[in-house]
Amino acid sequence: MKAVDFDYAQPATLDAALELLAREDVMVRPVAGSQSLGPMLNLRLAQPELLVDITRIAELRTIRQEGDRLVIGACVTHARLEDGDYPDVTRGVLPSVAAVIAYRAVRNRGTIGGSLAHADPAADWVNVLTALGADVVIAGPGGRRSVPMTDFILGVFETALQPGEIVAEIQVPALSDRARWGYYKVCRKTGEFSHATGAVLVDPARGVQRCVAGATSGKPVVIDGPALFADGCTEAALAAHLDGSPAADDPIALRTHTVALKRAIAQVMS
Amino acid sequence: MSAHAKTISLTVNGTRVEASVPPRQHLGDFLRERELLTGTHLGCEHGVCGACTILIDGEPARSCITYAVACDGRSVTTVEGLDDDPLAAELREAFSAEHGLQCGFCTPGMLVAARDVVLRRPDADNPAIRTAMSGNLCRCTGYVGIVNAIRRVIDARNTNAG
Numbered sequence: 001m002k003a004v005d006f007d008y009a010q011p012a013t014l015d016a017a018l019e020l021l022a023r024e025d026v027m028v029r030p031v032a033g034s035q036s037l038g039p040m041l042n043l044r045l046a047q048p049e050l051l052v053d054i055t056r057i058a059e060l061r062t063i064r065q066e067g068d069r070l071v072i073g074a075c076v077t078h079a080r081l082e083d084g085d086y087p088d089v090t091r092g093v094l095p096s097v098a099a100v101i102a103y104r105a106v107r108n109r110g111t112i113g114g115s116l117a118h119a120d121p122a123a124d125w126v127n128v129l130t131a132l133g134a135d136v137v138i139a140g141p142g143g144r145r146s147v148p149m150t151d152f153i154l155g156v157f158e159t160a161l162q163p164g165e166i167v168a169e170i171q172v173p174a175l176s177d178r179a180r181w182g183y184y185k186v187c188r189k190t191g192e193f194s195h196a197t198g199a200v201l202v203d204p205a206r207g208v209q210r211c212v213a214g215a216t217s218g219k220p221v222v223i224d225g226p227a228l229f230a231d232g233c234t235e236a237a238l239a240a241h242l243d244g245s246p247a248a249d250d251p252i253a254l255r256t257h258t259v260a261l262k263r264a265i266a267q268v269m270s
Numbered sequence: 271m272s273a274h275a276k277t278i279s280l281t282v283n284g285t286r287v288e289a290s291v292p293p294r295q296h297l298g299d300f301l302r303e304r305e306l307l308t309g310t311h312l313g314c315e316h317g318v319c320g321a322c323t324i325l326i327d328g329e330p331a332r333s334c335i336t337y338a339v340a341c342d343g344r345s346v347t348t349v350e351g352l353d354d355d356p357l358a359a360e361l362r363e364a365f366s367a368e369h370g371l372q373c374g375f376c377t378p379g380m381l382v383a384a385r386d387v388v389l390r391r392p393d394a395d396n397p398a399i400r401t402a403m404s405g406n407l408c409r410c411t412g413y414v415g416i417v418n419a420i421r422r423v424i425d426a427r428n429t430n431a432g
Contacts, residue, residue: 001315001316002294003296004294005272005273005274005292005294006293006294007293008274008276008337008339008340010339010340010342023431034335034336034337034340035317035335036330038296038316038317038332038334038335038336039316039317040333041294042296042315042316042334042335043316051293053340055340070426079329102405103320103405103406104330104383104386104402104405105320105323105330105331105332105333105383105386105392105405106317106405108326108329108330108331109326109331109332109336132405139359189404190400190401190404191404191405237396241404
């Protein structure tokens, strides 16, 4: 399997990358770890004329704490988030979730920003960062803008990124000491894509009670408030919230999503 | 050769290599077709089967979804480069003793992944070994021999260390 004959650039600065990404004479795509785009290139589902590799841009590989937020550069790998050489303000969410993304050989190269920009509905960060209430900082020709996760993922492989823009960093708010979280994926095989994802965050100090139903073949479904916790997350209750989502139309999918969320909720309650 | 060819400089199994590569050439093809290191096997070529797993700067990676051009300045180690590695030698011995291979197609990737598991997870129980190795598919053994081989190496190392 061979990708199309694309050109390739590896700029050292964000400005240089943005300049390349602004080109209109060729079809250009940014690439980070190539763990999602690589398969698409090999299968020729993606046929760019120019790839701009952003992994050598030092500022995109940093993790820093800013007040009560952790700021993660787009090119930080899943493996690094798994290994935890940073102040984890999420009480274990980041390393635990990173550890169950695909396989270690993929985690060593795949990046958090790349995963978000790819926007597969079954991707771990797409759903977990939505549950955490993270913001995505986008860099583009017009400067920087910050978009909440709920507005960043628009659908299947669809994001708020405009032509010429890339994900620069992800800002994750700190959880309070009493915060609890749950995460459950229904997978046929370890590391495979999820068929239904449940992500749950309860943080009383910050007034958060949130369930996210992910891998719905659409954008993550956010259910704020105590409803699903109170009624034990029945299929009927979940169906009401999934109204309009592709997952609501299929009884088997609805059952699978109920199981995922129920088990994520159970982790919070236990 | 592609009109977009780039010159890269990297280390392959300890030897400095300079090469002109088309950007679309993935690392697996580069290693097999240019360096003639055919120990790296290509199965699915989209990151699922694990047969092409090699080390980049000492860390396991899929050579089929990593492009050679992206490895400029890196150090790449294939299964051939592990000939004199003591841990790889222990694993080869254990894979043989425990029937951890039959046709051998998955074995280069299995050895690279298994080496990483032994180094990173010396406390792994058998379910943890299975989970950690789940990115490498074997169609012959049913995995029992592979898990036993890794178990054998971890236990021997822990006994010797203790």
